[in-house]
Amino acid sequence: MLILDSVHTYYGHIHALKGISLRVNEGEVVTLIGSNGAGKTTTLNTISGVLPARAGAIYFQDSPQGGGSSSLPGRENGIRLDRMPAHEVARLGVSQSPEGRKIFARLSVQENLALGAFARTDSDGVRDDLERVFELFPRLKERLSQPGGTLSGGEQQMLAIGRALMSSPRILLLDEPSMGLAPLLVQQIFQIIREINAQGTTILLVEQNAQAALQVADRGYVLETGNIVLSGAADSLLANPQVAEAYLGI
Amino acid sequence: MALQSAAGSIRTGLIGFAFLSYLILIGIPGRIGGSALPVLALISALFFWLNLRREAAHHLARNPEQGLEGDEGKPGWEIGANADSDRSSLHALLTARPGTALALRGLLAGLTTGLLIAVVSGIFAAAMGNGVAIQPVLDKIVPINVAALIGVSPGQIVQAEVSFIRFLLQILLFAGAGTLAGLAVSAGGSNLTTAARSGFLAAHVSGPTLGSVGRFAGIALPFVLLAYIAWIGLPGVTAFGTNEGTVRLLLTLIATGSGLFAVRLSRPGREQRIVAVLLGLGVVSMPFILDQFQNSVMGLVFIFVMMGLGLNIVVGYAGLLDLGYVAFFAIGAYTYAFLSAPFSSPYISGLLILMGVSPDSPLLGYWMALPVAMLTAAIGGVLLGIPVLRLRGDYLAIVTLGFGEIIRLFMLNLGELTNGPRGILEISQPALFGVSPAGVTFGLLSSQGWIFLLALVSSALVAFVAIRLNSSRLGRAWFAMQEDEDVAEATGVHLVRTKLLAFAIGATFAGMAGQLYAARQINIFPENFTLFVSIDALALIIVGGIGSPAGIVLGALALKGLPEVLRGVDEYRIVTFAALLVIMMIVRPAGILPSARRRTQGTDPDEAGFDDSGELMEGLVSEEQVAASPGLANGKEEVR
Numbered sequence: 001m002l003i004l005d006s007v008h009t010y011y012g013h014i015h016a017l018k019g020i021s022l023r024v025n026e027g028e029v030v031t032l033i034g035s036n037g038a039g040k041t042t043t044l045n046t047i048s049g050v051l052p053a054r055a056g057a058i059y060f061q062d063s064p065q066g067g068g069s070s071s072l073p074g075r076e077n078g079i080r081l082d083r084m085p086a087h088e089v090a091r092l093g094v095s096q097s098p099e100g101r102k103i104f105a106r107l108s109v110q111e112n113l114a115l116g117a118f119a120r121t122d123s124d125g126v127r128d129d130l131e132r133v134f135e136l137f138p139r140l141k142e143r144l145s146q147p148g149g150t151l152s153g154g155e156q157q158m159l160a161i162g163r164a165l166m167s168s169p170r171i172l173l174l175d176e177p178s179m180g181l182a183p184l185l186v187q188q189i190f191q192i193i194r195e196i197n198a199q200g201t202t203i204l205l206v207e208q209n210a211q212a213a214l215q216v217a218d219r220g221y222v223l224e225t226g227n228i229v230l231s232g233a234a235d236s237l238l239a240n241p242q243v244a245e246a247y248l249g250i
Numbered sequence: 251m252a253l254q255s256a257a258g259s260i261r262t263g264l265i266g267f268a269f270l271s272y273l274i275l276i277g278i279p280g281r282i283g284g285s286a287l288p289v290l291a292l293i294s295a296l297f298f299w300l301n302l303r304r305e306a307a308h309h310l311a312r313n314p315e316q317g318l319e320g321d322e323g324k325p326g327w328e329i330g331a332n333a334d335s336d337r338s339s340l341h342a343l344l345t346a347r348p349g350t351a352l353a354l355r356g357l358l359a360g361l362t363t364g365l366l367i368a369v370v371s372g373i374f375a376a377a378m379g380n381g382v383a384i385q386p387v388l389d390k391i392v393p394i395n396v397a398a399l400i401g402v403s404p405g406q407i408v409q410a411e412v413s414f415i416r417f418l419l420q421i422l423l424f425a426g427a428g429t430l431a432g433l434a435v436s437a438g439g440s441n442l443t444t445a446a447r448s449g450f451l452a453a454h455v456s457g458p459t460l461g462s463v464g465r466f467a468g469i470a471l472p473f474v475l476l477a478y479i480a481w482i483g484l485p486g487v488t489a490f491g492t493n494e495g496t497v498r499l500l501l502t503l504i505a506t507g508s509g510l511f512a513v514r515l516s517r518p519g520r521e522q523r524i525v526a527v528l529l530g531l532g533v534v535s536m537p538f539i540l541d542q543f544q545n546s547v548m549g550l551v552f553i554f555v556m557m558g559l560g561l562n563i564v565v566g567y568a569g570l571l572d573l574g575y576v577a578f579f580a581i582g583a584y585t586y587a588f589l590s591a592p593f594s595s596p597y598i599s600g601l602l603i604l605m606g607v608s609p610d611s612p613l614l615g616y617w618m619a620l621p622v623a624m625l626t627a628a629i630g631g632v633l634l635g636i637p638v639l640r641l642r643g644d645y646l647a648i649v650t651l652g653f654g655e656i657i658r659l660f661m662l663n664l665g666e667l668t669n670g671p672r673g674i675l676e677i678s679q680p681a682l683f684g685v686s687p688a689g690v691t692f693g694l695l696s697s698q699g700w701i702f703l704l705a706l707v708s709s710a711l712v713a714f715v716a717i718r719l720n721s722s723r724l725g726r727a728w729f730a731m732q733e734d735e736d737v738a739e740a741t742g743v744h745l746v747r748t749k750l751l752a753f754a755i756g757a758t759f760a761g762m763a764g765q766l767y768a769a770r771q772i773n774i775f776p777e778n779f780t781l782f783v784s785i786d787a788l789a790l791i792i793v794g795g796i797g798s799p800a801g802i803v804l805g806a807l808a809l810k811g812l813p814e815v816l817r818g819v820d821e822y823r824i825v826t827f828a829a830l831l832v833i834m835m836i837v838r839p840a841g842i843l844p845s846a847r848r849r850t851q852g853t854d855p856d857e858a859g860f861d862d863s864g865e866l867m868e869g870l871v872s873e874e875q876v877a878a879s880p881g882l883a884n885g886k887e888e889v890r
Binding site for chain 1: 723726727729730733734736737738739740741742743744745
């Protein structure tokens with residue numbers, strides 16, 4: 001459903017992504033792991049259009065009837081995401097929950113969620129999705145009128161994910177959902193990620209917490225200084241001694 | 251007991267009268283001028299307060315068992331040791347008559363003083379009115395003081411009708427002062443004698459009562475003031491060297507401003523609607539009552555309300571710091587000027603001939619020109635918006651600043667088009683069905699009154715639109731963009747369109763304001779549109795409370811209205827004004843009436859560090875924060 005074909009991204013003169021190629025299939029949880037500065041967030045920001053890709057291509061195909069790895073979208077019938085403005089990418093159903101949460105601190109929880117559904121016009125669908133978000137995160141329902149900035153870290157993360165879900169995404173780009181959270185909350189968040197995936201949303205997950213990410217994911221890519229150095233099924237990555245040494249701290 | 255305290259109150263009132271008589275004898279009221287009466291009432295309120303406070307403390311010290319209100323509270327230092335404090339506090343709660351006794355005593359004292367002042371000034375005034383000679387020594391002092399007390403100028407005192415209503419007013423003023431002092435003592439009990447638990451309790455219990463007294467007083471104040479302005483007028487009342495017209499203007503400013511508080515104080519729902527409608531009617535009647543000068547100031551105030559509401563959309567809603575807002579104001583003004591003044595530039599008439607319109611002047615009436623002025627300003631807004639789309643914070647401020655100056659320099663230097671520094675003269679006045687209401691309302695509506703009325707109606711319209719926008723989808727997009735452009739974009743907000751809409755709508759409002767300004771001025775020159783107009787507009791929304799329409803009205807009243815009132819203290823005018831601003835920003839850093847969104851800021855953990863001083867530099871601070879935070883903000887500089 002999402003294919004990156006040797007994508008290059010620059011910050012001015014700094015070459016941040018040096019030809020990233022990856023693929024996310026419908027219904028999968030795919031994780032990008034890597035150390036600080038490897039380019040994980042840059043990859044997500046490039047996909048969502050917040051950063052422009054200088055070379056390479058990003059294809060996206062929204063094929064609700066497909067599903068499973070058998071119906072991989074060909075490059076010719078996908079939509080090019082690179083060079084598309086971020087708000088249009090968002091409207092296609094690529095929704096990003098940014099690193100460090102980035103909720104709208106002065107807006108209420110309700111307004112934050114409403115902004116997640118900003119591009120949508122189907123008010124019934126929005127209402128259903130709101131219910132779904134409340135089912136996943138009952139805490140948010142209790143704090144509807146509270147400004148987002150007054151929530152705790154964990155609640156803010158829930159709000160960020162909830163906001164991303166409100167756009168009824170085909171694919172959810174989750175950036176460091178465990179950042180700065182207590183271990184217990186981290187478990188809870190990953191549990192919810194699994195639930196969201198089970199409900200039919202494809203997920204591309206960026207994590208520092210490689211162990212937890214690989215346990216949730218179907219497949220994984222290992223990024224190092226802007227290159228993908230390793231990829232494969234999550235189990236095999238977990239078992240890989242190189243990965244274990246570098247990222248799992250074993 | 252009751253009799254005893256009543257006697258005590260009357261004694262307080264007598265002492266108050268003696269004190270005031272002394273002030274009168276040394277000529278204080280004459281020096282203060284016509285507003286002596288309220289000032290004396292305030293002084294006596296202070297005196298009553300001190301006296302009641304002393305009495306209460308004395309009473310408490312004598313009967314520590316009994317306490318202030320006759321409850322059984324113990325002094326505070328025993329609270330911890332007192333095992334049955336629960337029982338006694340409950341008992342106190344039941345027996346304490348919250349502040350009533352003190353308020354009544356204050357009232358009695360105030361009435362005593364007021365009655366005596368009224369009688370004495372009445373006797374003197376009547377005597378002088380009837381030609382009774384007063385002792386030579388007092389001859390100079392007494393008439394002036396008495397005149398000040400009954401609110402007429404000394405020269406008039408001979409013919410002055412000592413109307414009953416004035417005496418009533420005098421008595422009421424002092425009675426009110428006394429009551430206020432009583433309430434203040436009972437409310438201040440908690441701070442004043444924290445040692446006395448009884449006092450604490452009294453304050454605790456009387457809190458809600460005081461609250462509702464305050465609430466009703468707050469709601470009533472603007473009505474009282476409006477009625478006062480409308481019916482009694484203020485003949486001869488002066489203060490600090492100003493004339494009576496200025497005092498009336500000040501009262502109008504206060505009435506309008508306190509009206510906004512009254513609406514906020516009243517209960518949401520029916521009560522609030524009724525208060526708002528009545529106040530609206532009251533304010534709309536002002537243009538018919540005020541004179542030319544007062545009307546012209548109020549008109550300017552409300553023109554700036556429109557400006558503030560427009561700039562608020564750009565700065566307060568969308569978070570784009572615009573220092574060149576005067577440009578759109580100028581565009582609106584000049585557009586109307588081109589269309590309605592006898593001066594016609596070859597360019598404009600050529601254009602009109604092309605459009606098939608005869609270039610005879612006036613080309614278009616006010617109402618026909620209105621959409622043109624708004625549209626022209628909106629186009630100006632978009633033209634400014636396009637090049638600055640990628641700029642944020644201080645860069646944006648500098649570029650917009652430049653834009654404002656460019657427009658002014660255009661007006662100054664494109665002599666062929668704009669008549670340069672000679673300006674455009676004889677701009678036609680707005681009319682209804684071809685007639686200016688100012689001319690046909692039997693003198694009820696002066697020409698400036700008509701402008702004021704138009705400004706009121708237009709600002710109401712603009713405020714309505716602004717408030718609706720605040721809670722609209724577009725408004726949400728603006729707030730999201732202000733918080734974080736990248737995330738807003740990632741949630742599907744079309745940044746370009748959203749920003750341009752903010753600039754265009756803000757500019758449209760300024761265009762409306764500019765057109766009305768041109769009509770008000772009749773002649774406009776490029777120097778009417780300097781940077782200071784932008785700064786005034788920005789300052790008034792900061793003072794009033796960014797993002798809050800009610801606050802903006804207050805800001806305009808304070809920033810455009812007060813300086814006119816302060817003309818009496820001419821050489822200290824700007825200093826006084828600056829001091830007021832500084833004090834206000836310390837006391838209410840988020841503005842006089844901050845918007846609900848801004849008010850939550852104090853509890854916002856992300857912004858906690860930027861509390862007070864950060865408020866002013868809102869746009870810049872949030873920019874720094876974004877730049878300093880990791881993640882999405884990475885490489886923002888480069889993306890620019």
